[in-house]
Amino acid sequence: MQNFDPAMFVAVLDEMLGPLLWVLVVGSIVATLAFLWLLIRDRGLVSRRFVVSELVGVAGGFGAVLFMQLITHSGLSDVGGPVDWLLVVLIWLIGTVGTTVVVYDLWGLWAGRRALLGDHA
Amino acid sequence: MEVGLDRRRLLQAVAASGLVATTPTGSAATPAPVRSRAKIVVAGAGAAGLATASRLARRLDGAEIVLVDAKREHWYQPGFTLVAAGLKPERYVVSGTADYVPRDVTRVEEMVAAFDPEKRAVETSSGRRIGYDYLVVATGLVLDYGAIDGMDTDRIGENGLGSHYAGPDAAARTWAAMSRFADAGGEAVFGRPATEMKCAGAPLKYTFLTDDILRRRGNRSRSKLTYAAHSGALFSVPVVAEKVRMLFADRGVETRHHHVMTGIDIDRRIARYAAPTGETELGYDFINVIPPMRAPEPVRQSPLPWKDGSAWARDGWVEVDKHTMRHNRYPDVFTVGDVAGVPKGKTAASVKWQVPVAVDRLVADLAGEPCDSIYDGYTSCPLITKIGRAMLIEFNYDDNLTPSFPRVIAPLEELWISWVIKETALKLTYLAMLRGQA
Known part of the structure; x- marks a missing residue:
């Protein structure tokens, strides 16, 4: 693996997505911070919310793989050797984790807002 | 022409794209500029000329760098196959030369009409004489369509005639012709010239792409694909030639060896070849014509090409030391890119690795230092x-x-990751190269 570097994937993504890549990077930082803030606010993970978010996240993973193939004019049948599967799994993982965190965040913030409004009612 | 990647090259590309704030350490770090009053003429502003001018501008302080070329459009030639396969629009491969010329480089928007290495000068198309201390020849090559009897580049796109090397517009018209052919099926003919050529893989790629598009449209079984190879092999690297032979067998592409295209009848759709058995004709419904390639006329008429009576001398490729890119007879002349008379190297990847060597050697000369x-x-x-x-x-x-x-990306495996790199990352590295950043 002496010549292997994750920078390649960053370069690939930059060429493909352009400024959208930076929107995604900033978005993922905001989502991570929101997730950490919710952990503190709720004093841990809200398990039901997390399980549902994970289920949506799995679908998001598949969506990420499909999106990648759409922008490179390719399909699942083009996936050949082990390194291709590694790339697919990597993209799927990114999609899954990203979607899970975003759904958990949105749900948590929405639930928090409802609770807040409820307090004032 | 393709741009290759490895860790260092990628890091440089990534750094150039602004993703990483610092340049990589080690040999990639740019040394301090060398002070010099030298006048350096770069003849040609294609990929090799622009990369050379950009790199010289970064490495020298006070030198006069003159870039001579009339061409205002810059073509990303590695993208031509993608345009000719309907995967990218024409605009994907077209940009402006001016976008890549560094501020402190003087641009002369004329062609070099003559080289006078004895007197250290070039003459432009308007008759202007420009003297130099060092010359970098980067004129590229010419597509010699005239060598194919009956060929007419204006008719590319009609009656099954394709030729995706001729330019962005020709690549788009080739796609129109190939797409019409793929809708009906029939006989398609591919091949390559017997001369040195840019990106010897492109004719093969285009054969594979046509095969795939026929399959997607359900017309492969109604079609016959023939590849006319100029020699006994499909590629100059034996291990690759053997792999392509197996893939052609797998895809059902018929190969004709030792067939060199000599003429074409565009109306009757017949291609003529010089073959071991004499002149042979191949009828077609679609053809991708790839013409012989030679050095531009001003280079061929100059003292710069090889003089050893070889095919290289006949086609006018510049005589250089293949490891240093320095002229064998004129030590103040370097040659990079397609026009260089070296084995194998007529791709953007070759340019990417030739230019730093030529520039290192030239700068070392000016600094009075050795260079390895x-x-x-x-x-x-x-x-x-x-x-x-x-x-x-x-x-x-x-x-x-x-x-x-x-051990990660196997070179002789058909892989999705290699496709993703080709379709997405290589243009980024190429553009960084033009700007002297990678």
């Missing part, structure tokens, strides 16, 4: 085998495979 930079013939060809898969083939003068990602 060597070009080993590295070049790269992401050989597309269908839409969605490619083989990331890289090799050197010795026919050795030199994979950028050994």
Whole structure:
């Protein structure tokens, strides 16, 4: 693996997505911070919310793989050797984790807002 | 023409794109500029000329760098196959030369009409004489369509005539012709010239792409694909030639060896070849014509080409030391890119590795220092085998495979990741190269 570097994937993504890549990077930082803030606010993970978010996240993973193939004019049948599967799994993982965190965040913030409004009612 | 990648090259590309704030350490770090009052003429502002001018501008302080070329459009030639396969629009491969010329480089928007290395001067098309201390020849090559009897580039796109090397517009018209052919099926003919050529993998790629598009449209069984090879092999690197032979057998592409195209009847759709058995004709419904390639006339008429009576001398390729890119008879002349008379190197990947060696040597001369930079013939060809898969083939003068990602991306495997790299990352590296950043 002496010549292997994750920078390649960053370069690939930059060429493909352009400024959208930076929107995604900033978005993922905001989502991570929101997730950490919710952990503190709720004093841990809200398990039901997390399980549902994970289920949506799995679908998001598949969506990420499909999106990648759409922008490179390719399909699942083009996936050949082990390194291709590694790339697919990597993209799927990114999609899954990203979607899970975003759904958990949105749900948590929405639930928090409802609770807040409820307090004032 | 393709741009190859390895860790250092990628890091440089990534740094150039602004993703990483610092440049990589080690040999990639740019040394302090050398002070010099030298006048350096770069003849040609294609990929090689622009990369050279950009790199010289970064390495020298006070030197006069003159870039001579009338061409205002810059063409990203590695993208031509993608345009000719309907995967990218024409605008994907067209930009402006001015976008890549550094501020402190003087641009002369004329062609070089004559080289006078004895008197250290070039003459432009308007008759202007420009003297130099050092000359970098980067004129590129010319597509000699005139050598194919009956060929008319204005008719590319009609009656099954394709020729995707002729330019962005010709690549788009080739796609129109190929797409019409793929809707009906029939006989398609491919091939390559017997001369040295840019990106020897491109004719093969285009054969594979046509095969794939026919399959997608359900017309492959109604079609016959023939590849007319100029020699007994399909590629100059034996291990790659053998792999392509197996893939052609798998895809049902028939090969005719030792067939060199000599003429075409565009109306009757017949291509003529010089073959071991005499002149042979191949009828077609679609053809991708790839003409012989030679050095531009001003280079051929100058004292610069090889003088050894070889095919290289006949076609006018400049006589250079293949490891230093320095002229064998004129030490103040370097040659980079397609016009250089070296084995194998007529791709953007070759340019990427030739230019730093030539520039290192030239700058070392000016600084009065020794230089050990060597070009080993590295070049790269992401050989597309269908839409969605490619083989990331890289090799050197010795026919050795030199994979950028050994044990990760297998060079002779048809892989999706190699396709993704070809379709997305290579243009980024190429543009960084033009700006002297990679």
